[in-house]
Amino acid sequence: MIACNRAQPAFFRGARAFLLCLVLFFPCFAFAASPALTYNDTNAVLGSMKEYKTRGSESLIEIARTFGVGYKAITEANPLLDPFVPGEDVPVTIPASWILPAVDSYDGIVINVSEMRLYYFTKQGDSRLVRIFPIGVGSEGHDTPVGQYRVIEKIVKPAWHVPESIREEKPELPRVVPPGPDNPLGSHALRLSSDSILIHGTNRPWGVGKRVSHGCIRLYPEHISELFPLVPAGTKVTIVRQPVKAGLRNGKAFLEVHNDEFDNDCDYLALANTLLWKKGLLKYVDTEKLYRAIEQKQGTPVDISE
Numbered sequence: 001m002i003a004c005n006r007a008q009p010a011f012f013r014g015a016r017a018f019l020l021c022l023v024l025f026f027p028c029f030a031f032a033a034s035p036a037l038t039y040n041d042t043n044a045v046l047g048s049m050k051e052y053k054t055r056g057s058e059s060l061i062e063i064a065r066t067f068g069v070g071y072k073a074i075t076e077a078n079p080l081l082d083p084f085v086p087g088e089d090v091p092v093t094i095p096a097s098w099i100l101p102a103v104d105s106y107d108g109i110v111i112n113v114s115e116m117r118l119y120y121f122t123k124q125g126d127s128r129l130v131r132i133f134p135i136g137v138g139s140e141g142h143d144t145p146v147g148q149y150r151v152i153e154k155i156v157k158p159a160w161h162v163p164e165s166i167r168e169e170k171p172e173l174p175r176v177v178p179p180g181p182d183n184p185l186g187s188h189a190l191r192l193s194s195d196s197i198l199i200h201g202t203n204r205p206w207g208v209g210k211r212v213s214h215g216c217i218r219l220y221p222e223h224i225s226e227l228f229p230l231v232p233a234g235t236k237v238t239i240v241r242q243p244v245k246a247g248l249r250n251g252k253a254f255l256e257v258h259n260d261e262f263d264n265d266c267d268y269l270a271l272a273n274t275l276l277w278k279k280g281l282l283k284y285v286d287t288e289k290l291y292r293a294i295e296q297k298q299g300t301p302v303d304i305s306e
Contacts, residue, residue: 031222032068036122036129039100043279045249045301046130050094059084060092061206065220067094070134070209072116076259076299095300098132099247099256101240102275106130108236109151109199111217113137113144114243114260115299116209118199118217120227133227136207136218140262144197144215149237151199153191154228158200160185166214186221188228192237199237200224211262244271244294246279247301253284254301255293268294 037046052063060083064074075083077095086092101112106121106128118133138144157179167173177183186201199217201224202208208220219227243260246253253276260266272294276282289304296302 031065031220033226034068034131034133034223036124036131038127039106039130040128042100042102042106043246043248043281044100045097045247045254046100046132047097049300050096052092052094054086054088054090054092056088057085060086063092063094064134064209065205067096068134068220068223069095070116070136071206072209072258073134073299074209076297079298093300097301099245099254099301100130101242101245102278103238103240107238109231109238111135111144111237111239112245113146113239113241114263115245115256115258116211118219118227120230122230131227131230133219133223134209136202136210136212138213138215139211142214143262144213144217144239146239146241147194149192149194149197149239151190151231151233151235151237152193154231154233155189155191156228157187158185158189158198159183163196163214186218186224188224190228190231199227244268244275246272246275246281248279248281248284249301251284252303252305253281255290255304256299256301257294257297258299259297268297 039046060074060078060081061071064071073095077093081090081092100106101110101119103110108121110119110121116135116137118135120131122129159179160177160183162173162175162177181203184203185198186203189198189200191198197216201221202218205220208218243258243263243266245256255272257268272290276285284305286304286306293302293304
């Protein structure tokens with residue numbers, strides 16, 4: 001059975017960790033909501049990249065949450081910066097541009113494990129809308145499974161029934177953790193139709209954008225509160241693993257490549273060529289730019305046009 005992990009993150013050390021936890025749990029500023037973006041076709045490249053300058057001793061983890069992106073996204077977009085001490089008044093790229101995953105239909109929730117993002121598709125009149133959220137997913141050996149699911153239950157203030165697999169690792173845990181600050185499920189949960197998978201909040205927001213769970217999907221506390229009322233029971237949920245995405249904007253081809261560190265056999269070039277061919281984009285491509293985008297794996301849309 002797949003369940004959610006509440007293990008302590010290994011990277012926090014000493015006073016720096018304590019102060020960062022305080023900032024994450026007791027923020028003094030508002031976090032960015034996820035806007036509803038309009039898209040027109042399956043090749044859509046949405047949003048635009050932003051730049052921000054660090055203030056004081058803030059970390060990339062804090063900046064990521066402020067702008068509504070995850071740890072993986074902001075570190076991929078800023079590979080030369082220390083995630084914990086990037087420095088003061090340093091330019092930081094905010095990865096606020098995305099290519100939609102390649103799925104049969106844009107309906108309900110689509111989760112791409114490779115990029116650690118959740119897409120929620122809706123319609124308003126003739127407009128097709130999507131909201132995009134960063135997520136935490138399953139750790140090695142507890143991968144979030146791909147497949148087709150449905151939301152079968154919506155739970156406010158969920159209790160955590162600790163799976164036996166986790167109690168074997170941590171026998172000090174009770175069988176049930178009631179709602180509250182110690183509950184790793186956070187304030188809301190959406191139960192899916194198979195494998196005991198939940199889409200839920202978290203009491204450890206630094207795990208968003210990381211592989212930290214026993215298979216469940218974690219959102220920032222503010223994002224699960226935003227998503228929960230929008231999603232009706234019965235909503236379709238599609239979970240895919242796509243480290244490479246391709247799209248077209250203003251007559252230019254773009255490639256978005258994510259480093260899927262748990263897929264050692266991934267042939268990024270073959271995936272890119274197949275995807276570009278299926279989308280009819282090969283005629284736009286500069287081969288050298290294509291190779292460079294695959295090598296760098298920036299996690300953001302890169303122009304690969306001639």
